[in-house]
Amino acid sequence: MIDYEKEMKEFKWDWPEYFDIASVVDEHAEDRTKTAIYWENENGDERRISYWELKFLTNKFANVLKNLDLKKGDRVMVMLPRIPETYVTQLGIIKFGGVIVPAIEMLRSSNIKYRANDCGVKAIVTDMSGTKIVDEVRSECKTIEHFILLDGDKEGWTNYDSLMNSQSRYFKADKKKIDDIFYISYTSGTTGLPKGVVHRNSWMYAFKRINIPFWYGAKDNDLIWATTSPGWAKWFWTHLGVTMNTGASDLLYQGRFDAEKYFELLEKYPVSICCVTPTELRLMIQVPSLEKYDLSHLRSLLSAGEPLNREVVETFQKAFGITIRDGYGQTETCCLACNYVGIPEVRPGSMGKIMPGLGIKILDPEGREVKPGEVGEITVKAGIPAIFKEYYNKPDKTKEVIDDNGQYHTKDLVRVDKDGYLWFEGRADDVILSAGYRIGPFEVEDALVKHPSVVEAAVIGSPHPVRGEIVKAFVILKEGHDPSEKLVKELQDFVKSVTAPYKYPREIEFVKELPKTISGKIKRKDLKKREYEKKKVKFP
Incomplete structure (x- = not known):
C-alpha cells in the first residue's frame, strides 16, 4: 500500500549514472521461460516470444544497424503496427545506441518527409503498406540512406528477414548514460509545424519510479495490455516504460477495435492490467450482458487521454467490481497525476492527485499557486530527467513553455478540490482531444486551404458524446464556389489524403x-x- 503523504514528503530520485531500457530487458532474459510478448491478430493467428528470444532478436537488429554503418545517435524511423518486430526494432535501436523516431501508420507522405528531414532520419523500417507512403516522397527525404521492408520484397527496399538472417545473435552494447538521447517523437501544437520531443534514457527510469508503482502497480507476473499503437508516446508509456521495465508479459492485438473482441481477449489470456482509451471504454459498455465475461483476473483497469464520465466508471463497477483509475501526463512527461494504487477514493472524472518528485505547481495566469476550487495550469519543474530535454532544433519553442522560474507549462488547465484531487478544465491552447488523439488545428487548417475552393479555415474541437471532441472546421470559400454536402465530403476526403486520416473534420460549417x-x-x-453553447454542453 502506498503511503501517499509520506512519498510526497520523502521521495528522492537517486538517478543512476547508467541506464537504458534495452539493458533492463536483457536482464529479464535470464529466465529463459519468461514470456515477453503474446501476439494475436484479427484472423486468430498467435505468436509467443520469450525474453530470451527477444534478447537475441534485438541483438541481431543492433548488428543490422552496425553493419549498415550507422553511428551512435543516428535516427531510425519505425512505422510498424502492433507486432513483435516493433519491439525488436525499437529495442535494437536503443541497444545499438541510435535514436528512435516513432511514426504512426496513419501518417501521410508529407508528414513522413517533414519528420525525416527535421531530425535527419538515416534509416526507416516499415511494412508494405508503409512503403507506398514513403515512396511518394522518397527523393525529398534527403538524409534517409536505408529503407528496410518488413514483409516482402520491393525495388529500392531491403528485406528485413534477409538482413536479420545474416547477423550474429550476439552484440556487445556500450553502456548508455542515463542522459543519453534515445527517442524523438513528434507532437502537434496549435500553431506551426509538429515539434520533436526529445527524451533521454532517464524517461524510462522515471516510469520505473513513478508510473509502475503509483499508477500501474505492476509486478513481474502480470500480463499487461495497452491498446495504443506503436507510433504514439503512450506505447512507450506502457509497453516499454511499464511492461518491459517490470519484466511482465505484454499482450499485443493487431486488429481493429471491436468491443466484444476486446472482452474476449481480456478473458482469454487472462489480462491482469489493462489500459484503454475513454472512447473505447464508452463503446465497450454498450455490449449487451457484460456480466457474461469472466474478468476476475483483471486487477487494474486504467484510462487516460481525456476525462472519463461517471456512467462508464459505474458500469464497470457494477458488472465486474472493477474501479477504473484515470491518470494524466504528456508526451513531454512521465505520469504527473493519477488515481494511485490504494487511493482512498476514486472520484469519477478526476485525474487523481499529483505525483511526487516532479515539482508540480498549479499556477494562475500571474504565476501564483491556486487555492482549492480555483482553476490553474499544471506546471512541472523543468530540467529534471523525468521531463523531456527539449523540442528538437527549436530552442524558441522550448523557451516558450518554460518560464523564468524554471517551470514547464503543460497548457492543461485543472481545478484542484479541497482534498487535492485534480479535475480537467480544458486546454490553455487549442489542441483538440478526440478519442484519445491530440490534434493540432494548424495541420488540419493547412490541409483545407490547399483545396482549390477554400480561402481560409479555422479548426476547433466540438463536443461529442462518445469521442469527447470531434474536429470541426469553419470554412470560407473562394468566390465562385458554393456550399454543398458534396463539397463537404470532397473536403473531408481531401484532408484525409493530405494528412493523417484521424484528423479530418467530421463537421464542416x-x-x-x-x-x-x-x-x-x-x-x-x-x-x-x-x-x-449550441450543443448545450458546458464550456470547459
Whole structure:
C-alpha cells in the first residue's frame, strides 16, 4: 500500500549514472521461460516470444544497424503496427545506441518527409503498406540512406528477414548514460509545424519510479495490455516504460477495435492490467450482458487521454467490481497525476492527485499557486530527467513553455478540490482531444486551404458524446464556389489524403468570416465556446 503523504514528503530520485531500457530487458532474459510478448491478430493467428528470444532478436537488429554503418545517435524511423518486430526494432535501436523516431501508420507522405528531414532520419523500417507512403516522397527525404521492408520484397527496399538472417545473435552494447538521447517523437501544437520531443534514457527510469508503482502497480507476473499503437508516446508509456521495465508479459492485438473482441481477449489470456482509451471504454459498455465475461483476473483497469464520465466508471463497477483509475501526463512527461494504487477514493472524472518528485505547481495566469476550487495550469519543474530535454532544433519553442522560474507549462488547465484531487478544465491552447488523439488545428487548417475552393479555415474541437471532441472546421470559400454536402465530403476526403486520416473534420460549417484579434489571429476560443453553447454542453 502506498503511503501517499509520506512519498510526497520523502521521495528522492537517486538517478543512476547508467541506464537504458534495452539493458533492463536483457536482464529479464535470464529466465529463459519468461514470456515477453503474446501476439494475436484479427484472423486468430498467435505468436509467443520469450525474453530470451527477444534478447537475441534485438541483438541481431543492433548488428543490422552496425553493419549498415550507422553511428551512435543516428535516427531510425519505425512505422510498424502492433507486432513483435516493433519491439525488436525499437529495442535494437536503443541497444545499438541510435535514436528512435516513432511514426504512426496513419501518417501521410508529407508528414513522413517533414519528420525525416527535421531530425535527419538515416534509416526507416516499415511494412508494405508503409512503403507506398514513403515512396511518394522518397527523393525529398534527403538524409534517409536505408529503407528496410518488413514483409516482402520491393525495388529500392531491403528485406528485413534477409538482413536479420545474416547477423550474429550476439552484440556487445556500450553502456548508455542515463542522459543519453534515445527517442524523438513528434507532437502537434496549435500553431506551426509538429515539434520533436526529445527524451533521454532517464524517461524510462522515471516510469520505473513513478508510473509502475503509483499508477500501474505492476509486478513481474502480470500480463499487461495497452491498446495504443506503436507510433504514439503512450506505447512507450506502457509497453516499454511499464511492461518491459517490470519484466511482465505484454499482450499485443493487431486488429481493429471491436468491443466484444476486446472482452474476449481480456478473458482469454487472462489480462491482469489493462489500459484503454475513454472512447473505447464508452463503446465497450454498450455490449449487451457484460456480466457474461469472466474478468476476475483483471486487477487494474486504467484510462487516460481525456476525462472519463461517471456512467462508464459505474458500469464497470457494477458488472465486474472493477474501479477504473484515470491518470494524466504528456508526451513531454512521465505520469504527473493519477488515481494511485490504494487511493482512498476514486472520484469519477478526476485525474487523481499529483505525483511526487516532479515539482508540480498549479499556477494562475500571474504565476501564483491556486487555492482549492480555483482553476490553474499544471506546471512541472523543468530540467529534471523525468521531463523531456527539449523540442528538437527549436530552442524558441522550448523557451516558450518554460518560464523564468524554471517551470514547464503543460497548457492543461485543472481545478484542484479541497482534498487535492485534480479535475480537467480544458486546454490553455487549442489542441483538440478526440478519442484519445491530440490534434493540432494548424495541420488540419493547412490541409483545407490547399483545396482549390477554400480561402481560409479555422479548426476547433466540438463536443461529442462518445469521442469527447470531434474536429470541426469553419470554412470560407473562394468566390465562385458554393456550399454543398458534396463539397463537404470532397473536403473531408481531401484532408484525409493530405494528412493523417484521424484528423479530418467530421463537421464542416461554411461561413463568410472568422472572428479575429486585432493582430489578425483567429479567435478559436470564441468559435469553440459558440459550438459548446449550441450543443448545450458546458464550456470547459
